[in-house]
Amino acid sequence: MTSQTKQRSVAVIGGGAAGYFTALTVAERDPAAEVTIYESSRRTLTKVQISGGGRCNVTHSCFVPRQLIRHYPRGSRELLGAFHRWQPQDTIRWFADRSVALKTESDGRMFPTTDDSRTIIACFEQQAARLGVRLLKNLGLRGLTKEEDGRFALEFNDGSLQRADKVCLATGSLKGSKLARSLEALGHSIEPLAPSLFAFNLSDKRTHGLSGLSVQDASVCTDQKGSAQRGPILITHRGLSGPAILRLSAWEARALQADNYHFDITINWLGDVSENQLRETFNRLRKGKTLVKTKVFEQLPRRLWERLISCTGIPETQKWANLPKDKESALVAELISGRFAVCGKTTNKDEFVTCGGVRLKDVDFRRMESKLVPSLHFAGECLDIDGITGGFNFQAAWTTGRIAGEAMAE
Numbered sequence: 001m002t003s004q005t006k007q008r009s010v011a012v013i014g015g016g017a018a019g020y021f022t023a024l025t026v027a028e029r030d031p032a033a034e035v036t037i038y039e040s041s042r043r044t045l046t047k048v049q050i051s052g053g054g055r056c057n058v059t060h061s062c063f064v065p066r067q068l069i070r071h072y073p074r075g076s077r078e079l080l081g082a083f084h085r086w087q088p089q090d091t092i093r094w095f096a097d098r099s100v101a102l103k104t105e106s107d108g109r110m111f112p113t114t115d116d117s118r119t120i121i122a123c124f125e126q127q128a129a130r131l132g133v134r135l136l137k138n139l140g141l142r143g144l145t146k147e148e149d150g151r152f153a154l155e156f157n158d159g160s161l162q163r164a165d166k167v168c169l170a171t172g173s174l175k176g177s178k179l180a181r182s183l184e185a186l187g188h189s190i191e192p193l194a195p196s197l198f199a200f201n202l203s204d205k206r207t208h209g210l211s212g213l214s215v216q217d218a219s220v221c222t223d224q225k226g227s228a229q230r231g232p233i234l235i236t237h238r239g240l241s242g243p244a245i246l247r248l249s250a251w252e253a254r255a256l257q258a259d260n261y262h263f264d265i266t267i268n269w270l271g272d273v274s275e276n277q278l279r280e281t282f283n284r285l286r287k288g289k290t291l292v293k294t295k296v297f298e299q300l301p302r303r304l305w306e307r308l309i310s311c312t313g314i315p316e317t318q319k320w321a322n323l324p325k326d327k328e329s330a331l332v333a334e335l336i337s338g339r340f341a342v343c344g345k346t347t348n349k350d351e352f353v354t355c356g357g358v359r360l361k362d363v364d365f366r367r368m369e370s371k372l373v374p375s376l377h378f379a380g381e382c383l384d385i386d387g388i389t390g391g392f393n394f395q396a397a398w399t400t401g402r403i404a405g406e407a408m409a410e
């Protein structure tokens with residue numbers, strides 16, 4: 001079908017993960033629609049390219065919607081129904097049907113078997129060409145209004161105007177965007193934006209100079225009411241990172257922003273070992289003749305263990321047998337409830353997202369359509385949805401894009 005004979009015009013704003021998935025879905029489902037992706041920059045799919053350290057963590061091998069939603073600090077309630085319609089299993093099949101095989105790593109993250117994000121980009125570009133999806137680059141949407149005939153007038157940053165019957169906003173984070181004000185003029189509310197998935201800066205003699213060491217099963221919490229996050233913690237030259245830290249930054253993104261990223265954390269370097277368990281272990285060690293500095297806990301790197309001992313004021317020659325009680329207590333505290341003062345944050349280079357965006361209560365998740373402006377749809381990170389690391393953010397983009405695309409193709 002040529003563009004002259006196409007009946008409905010569908011505008012997808014943003015050539016990222018969500019925008020492509022939406023556009024491909026509409027074009028597949030409704031060949032009579034003229035589908036155009038408008039992209040503000042000169043390149044599309046840039047985040048897909050850099051994602052997962054260049055490997056693109058496409059999704060996560062979690063196939064039960066009720067479990068899947070637990071990985072979303074914001075949006076979990078709304079995503080439950082959406083995941084019943086499009087979940088990681090569907091994503092895997094969609095890519096497999098287009099000759100892109102995904103593999104699962106031991107922690108559940110899924111990547112293309114090529115370990116190369118360009119595989120995903122090539123797949124999208126081939127599909128877009130096959131389905132006749134138009135791509136217009138260097139066109140940033142500045143504002144949109146609904147006209148009397150029910151169509152949309154789209155105003156772009158070069159001053160041009162376009163019209164469309166249906167619009168899907170897939171612009172990613174609405175940070176600093178004029179579009180946000182245009183949406184507010186249409187009645188939509190924008191939840192305040194805040195970074196999520198960041199590392200913590202700190203300057204502390206217990207970790208100074210130990211950059212690169214990691215503890216595989218630690219747990220960390222703030223003084224907020226939120227629960228502790230368990231998993232690997234990585235010591236970096238600026239402070240702390242790793243899955244447990246990133247998860248904490250996501251779950252408490254708003255509170256940490258309110259504290260201007262100055263707050264205290266408590267770390268249990270031994271995961272869930274309790275004080276009683278630790279004291280029992282120490283009692284057993286007292287019966288031997290070994291030095292305290294002889295490494296005891298398999299999960300602790302030796303250099304960190306030695307550092308914690310020295311910061312507790314225990315001399316190198318100290319034996320377990322005659323370790324003073326006050327030193328034992330100090331060591332217990334250091335191991336399972338060490339307090340650290342965080343002063344600032346650092347962007348995690350592997351994955352970061354923005355929480356906040358279009359308020360979810362104004363969106364019908366069965367169609368990813370505005371409840372206030374018919375035929376206006378939303379997909380991806382422009383919504384107040386964000387996940388923790390592990391492929392959950394892309395999965396939200398695929399799911400919302402798919403549902404928006406299906407609704408627009410009706």
Ligand SMILES: Cc1cc2nc3c(=O)[nH]c(=O)nc-3n(C[C@H](O)[C@H](O)[C@H](O)COP(=O)(O)OP(=O)(O)OC[C@H]3O[C@@H](n4cnc5c(N)ncnc54)[C@H](O)[C@@H]3O)c2cc1C
Binds near residue numbers: 016177352390393
């Ligand atoms: C370094 C990094 C690594 C990541 N790795 C992973 C990972 O491995 N797995 C995972 O699940 N998630 C990952 N994420 C998160 C993931 O990239 C995002 O959640 C996802 O890209 C969101 O998709 P989106 O299409 O909504 O937004 P985006 O990918 O941000 O795409 C939006 C597009 O819209 C364009 N645009 C913006 N405004 C306008 C406008 N007004 N008009 C027209 N176009 C506009 C932008 O230029 C952009 O191309 C990573 C993020 C980062 C930053």
